[in-house]
Amino acid sequence: MNPAIKIEQVHKQFGALQALNGVDLTIEQGEFFALLGPNGAGKSTLINLLAGLSRPTSGKLSVMGYDVMAQYRQARHALGVVPQELVFDPFFNVREMLRFQAGYFGKGTENDAWIDEVIESLGLTDKAGTNMRRLSGGMKRRALIAQALVHKPPVIVLDEPTAGVDVELRHMLWEFIKRLNREGHTIILTTHYLEEAETLCSRVALLKQGEVIALDSTKNLLASMPGKKLRLKLASILPASLKEMVRQQEQYDYTLSLNAINQLEYVLAELRSANVVIEDMQLIEPDLEDVFVDLMGRK
Amino acid sequence: MSLINQRFRGPWTLFKKEILRFWRVSFQTVAAPVMTALLYLLIFSHVLGGRVEVYPGVPYTVFLIPGLIMMSVLQNAFANSSSSLIQSKVMGNIIFVLLTPLSYLEFFLAFLAASIVRGLAVGFSIYLVAICFIDLPVTHPLFILGFAVFGSGMLGAFGIIAGLWAEKFDQMAAFQNFVIMPLSFLSGVFYSIHSLPEFWQKVSHLNPFFYMIDGFRYGFFGQGDISPWFSLSVVLGSFIGLSLITIGMLKAGYKLRG
Numbered sequence: 001m002n003p004a005i006k007i008e009q010v011h012k013q014f015g016a017l018q019a020l021n022g023v024d025l026t027i028e029q030g031e032f033f034a035l036l037g038p039n040g041a042g043k044s045t046l047i048n049l050l051a052g053l054s055r056p057t058s059g060k061l062s063v064m065g066y067d068v069m070a071q072y073r074q075a076r077h078a079l080g081v082v083p084q085e086l087v088f089d090p091f092f093n094v095r096e097m098l099r100f101q102a103g104y105f106g107k108g109t110e111n112d113a114w115i116d117e118v119i120e121s122l123g124l125t126d127k128a129g130t131n132m133r134r135l136s137g138g139m140k141r142r143a144l145i146a147q148a149l150v151h152k153p154p155v156i157v158l159d160e161p162t163a164g165v166d167v168e169l170r171h172m173l174w175e176f177i178k179r180l181n182r183e184g185h186t187i188i189l190t191t192h193y194l195e196e197a198e199t200l201c202s203r204v205a206l207l208k209q210g211e212v213i214a215l216d217s218t219k220n221l222l223a224s225m226p227g228k229k230l231r232l233k234l235a236s237i238l239p240a241s242l243k244e245m246v247r248q249q250e251q252y253d254y255t256l257s258l259n260a261i262n263q264l265e266y267v268l269a270e271l272r273s274a275n276v277v278i279e280d281m282q283l284i285e286p287d288l289e290d291v292f293v294d295l296m297g298r299k
Numbered sequence: 300m301s302l303i304n305q306r307f308r309g310p311w312t313l314f315k316k317e318i319l320r321f322w323r324v325s326f327q328t329v330a331a332p333v334m335t336a337l338l339y340l341l342i343f344s345h346v347l348g349g350r351v352e353v354y355p356g357v358p359y360t361v362f363l364i365p366g367l368i369m370m371s372v373l374q375n376a377f378a379n380s381s382s383s384l385i386q387s388k389v390m391g392n393i394i395f396v397l398l399t400p401l402s403y404l405e406f407f408l409a410f411l412a413a414s415i416v417r418g419l420a421v422g423f424s425i426y427l428v429a430i431c432f433i434d435l436p437v438t439h440p441l442f443i444l445g446f447a448v449f450g451s452g453m454l455g456a457f458g459i460i461a462g463l464w465a466e467k468f469d470q471m472a473a474f475q476n477f478v479i480m481p482l483s484f485l486s487g488v489f490y491s492i493h494s495l496p497e498f499w500q501k502v503s504h505l506n507p508f509f510y511m512i513d514g515f516r517y518g519f520f521g522q523g524d525i526s527p528w529f530s531l532s533v534v535l536g537s538f539i540g541l542s543l544i545t546i547g548m549l550k551a552g553y554k555l556r557g
Contacts (some may be wrong), residue, residue, distance in 0.1 A: 014557070051398055054557040073400035081398055087391035091320050097395075103312025104399035106305045147395065 002065030004029045004155045004186035005050065010059030012045050012210075019045045021210040023059070027188060027203075029154070032181045034197035034218075035190045036292060037207035043190045044084065046207070047159050051081045063155055077105060080148035084159040084190075086140045088132035094143050095119065095128040098150050105151035118146045121176060138169045145173070155186045162196060174200060198222075198288040206295055214295050218288065225286035225294060230256045230267060235277035239270050310405035313396065317413030321379055329421055332375055336367045336425045343489060353491045354522050361436075362520075364429050365443075366488035368422045369450065369515040373508065376418030376451035377458040377479055380410045384462025385471045388554075397556065403549035407459065407542070414455025415448060422447055436519055442527055443518030446534060450511040453538040454479075456545045463545075463554050482508045492524050507537045 005027040012020040020042045027033050035043050048054035049061055052072050061068045066075035089097055095115070102111045119128050122142040127135060135143065141161065148156060158177065162170045178200065181187045191197055197204060197218070204221055206214040214221065232238075234252045245267070248255040258264060264283070271278060321328040344360035351359045387393035396406065429435060437443065465471040486508035492500050503509045514530030517523035523530070549555070 048557070052556065053394065053397055055552065073402075076398060076400045079398075083391075083394055085391055087394060089387075089392045089395070090390065091323050092316075096319075100312055100316045101395060101399075103315075104309050104396065104401055106308045106400075108305070108308055 001029060002062075003027060004031065004064060005188065006060075006062045006065075007046070007050075008060045010046070010049065010061060011057045012042075012049060012054070013057045019210050020049075020056075023207075023210070023212055025205055025212060025215065027186060029064075029186050030181070030184060031203055032178075032187045032201045033189065034201035034204045035188060035207065036194065036197055036204060036288075038296065040209075041207040042210040043207055044159060045210075047081065047157055047188075047190065050157065051079060052076060077151065078154055080151065080153035080156045082145050082148045082156070082158045082161055084163065086137060086144065088135075088140055088143070090131070090133045093129050093131050094124055094135070094146070097132060097143065098146055101147045102150040107151060111150070114152065115146075115150060118149050121179075122146050123172070138165050141165055141169070141173075145176070149180075154184070155188070156180060157188045157190075159190050160192065161189070162191065162193060170196075194288040194292055204288070206292065208296060214291075221291045222286060222288065225291050227257060227259045227263075228261065228286065229284040229290070230258055230264065231280075231282040231284060232256065232271075232278060233280035234271075235279055237276075239274040239276060241270050242267060309399065309401045310409045313401060313406065313409035314412050317379070317383060317409060318416055320383060321413070321417050328375070328379070328417065329424060332371045332421045333424045333428060336371045337428060339367055340364065340429070353494070354520055357520055361433055362516075363489065364426075364433060364435055365516040365519045366486075366512050368425045368429075369446065369512050370483045370486070370488045370508075371425055372418040372422035372447055372451050373454045373483060373511060374479060375421040376414040376454040377461070377475075379414040379417040380455045380458030381462040381465075381471060381474070382458075383410070383413075384459060385465050385468060388462070388466070389468065393555070403552075404546065407456075407546055407549055410459050411452055411455045411542070414458060415451045418451030418454065419447055422451075438521035439518045439527075441518075442531075443515060445531060446511055446515040446518065449531075449534050449538045450515065453507070453511075453534060453541055456538065456541040459545045460541065460548065463548050466554070482506055485509075486512045487524065488512055507533060510534055 003026045005025065007023055007025040010020055010023045011018070023042070023046065035046065037043050045054065049056050050063060050068060052068050052075070055069070063075040064078040066078060068075045092100070098115045098119070099112070102115060119125055122145060124139065124142055124146060127139055132140065132143065145158070145161065161177070162173055165173070174196070177187055189197065189201060201218055203217050204214070205212050229247065232254045234254065236252065238246065238254050242256065245256040245258070246254055247257050256267065340360065340363055343363055347359050353359065353362045384393070461471060461474045465474060485503065486506055487503065492503045492509065495503065510530035510533040513523045513525060514527045514534065517527040517530070
């Protein structure tokens with residue numbers, strides 16, 4: 001079985017800027033994969049190369065076994081891309097736009113039932129006849145997702161799909177994307193919400209300055225992070241002996257890093273001996289954000 | 300749609316979308332140029348009618364009509380592809396076409412065909428309105444059709460080049476005002492180049508718009524400033540040349556695929 005995505009030694013240079021520097025990545029069919037990294041890490045460049053919007057300086061990329069350059073027709077048939085920006089054609093309504101998009105992929109009226117299904121699944125039925133200009137930001141985002149699905153691609157790339165959307169819509173989109181993955185679609189997600197990647201994705205690649213600095217299952221990445229976080233709400237200031245452990249502070253609310261769970265005893269003892277009253281306390285497992293911050297700072 | 304072979308549905312859809320795009324705003328894209336051409340006709344025929352006779356036996360007002368039709372055909376063919384491309388680039392929705400399996404050649408053919416349709420739609424509309432008031436002879440209809448199709452094709456290709464090159468509406472306006480307008484106004488729409496001093500006659504021969512206007516006019520009156528066959532060769536040559544440049548730019552992904 002061909003991998004959904006295979007990226008081999010891909011370099012991309014824009015003038016003096018090395019946007020991607022020898023990226024190797026294989027994403028298997030059916031995976032729910034997160035591509036993470038700070039701004040300028042090369043995530044969008046990588047997506048653009050996969051989608052054929054840009055050409056690699058060197059290296060090979062394939063979608064479902066089809067080379068994105070030599071077999072671009074098959075590769076693009078296999079790929080649906082939801083762009084980050086809320087772009088739209090102001091001349092047409094939602095249904096027209098979806099029909100055109102399907103038409104570009106060679107789909108005719110036989111595809112209309114699928115278009116109706118996508119429209120309904122994304123809660124766009126009431127807006128199907130509305131011009132794209134008149135849609136709210138959230139509705140435009142849904143229409144963009146629908147547009148990426150009209151030709152039934154097995155691989156779907158979502159570039160920041162929930163950027164700027166409200167909580168309700170975010171959860172609705174999560175459920176929809178999860179459903180697509182359950183139905184067999186390979187999902188590749190880029191997001192700034194690390195909580196989103198942690199909740200949805202089974203595997204994560206971290207990009208920094210055009211290089212993959214971590215590639216593992218979400219579970220393994222989280223397990224690689226030693227210790228826990230201790231969130232404290234105190235009645236007064238934290239003793240000076242604990243200052244080194246502080247990660248975040250807001251007035252008398254502190255988040256401390258614990259290298260090991262037995263450090264908890266030490267923290268409580270220090271607070272007791274300083275007569276500091278604890279108003280609230282919470283022990284937190286490390287999340288993907290901790291892994292992200294740690295790796296970005298380390299490498 | 301289902302009548303179209305699946306293989307051709309992609310470019311056919313793009314063509315259809317481009318047609319609908321200008322048809323949705325037909326007041327601006329068809330009615331307005333017809334109105335402009337009729338105003339030119341009204342003003343120039345009022346000022347010069349009866350005083351000027353360019354071709355023997357052809358009143359100035361009648362002489363003017365084919366030139367005005369062709370000028371509108373060319374300007375609108377250019378406007379169609381160029382404005383569609385610059386708008387899609389600036390708005391970002393060009394991505395919807397770039398993500399699809401459409402080839403550069405299919406992209407070119409769809410944009411070109413839509414430009415030709417817009418040019419012909421405007422030209423035919425002006426013709427229909429004009430013949431309501433003026434008796435306009437048609438001597439060689441195939442020449443009329445040939446010059447209209449290849450002329451609008453040439454300007455459609457030129458519009459794609461301009462649309463690819465321009466990154467802002469400002470640059471596109473400059474292209475329109477400093478290239479297309481002077482070339483069309485100095486092409487002999489309002490006069491025969493024989494009325495110009497010799498130097499300007501020679502300069503006019505460097506203007507490809509001159510051949511399109513003169514050849515198109517020949518189709519109506521059976522007389523022109525130069526041989527219609529020569530004009531047709533120049534127009535065809537220019538059309539093929541510009542098409543090859545456009546196809547080359549699209550193949551290279553010029554300002555489309557980084």
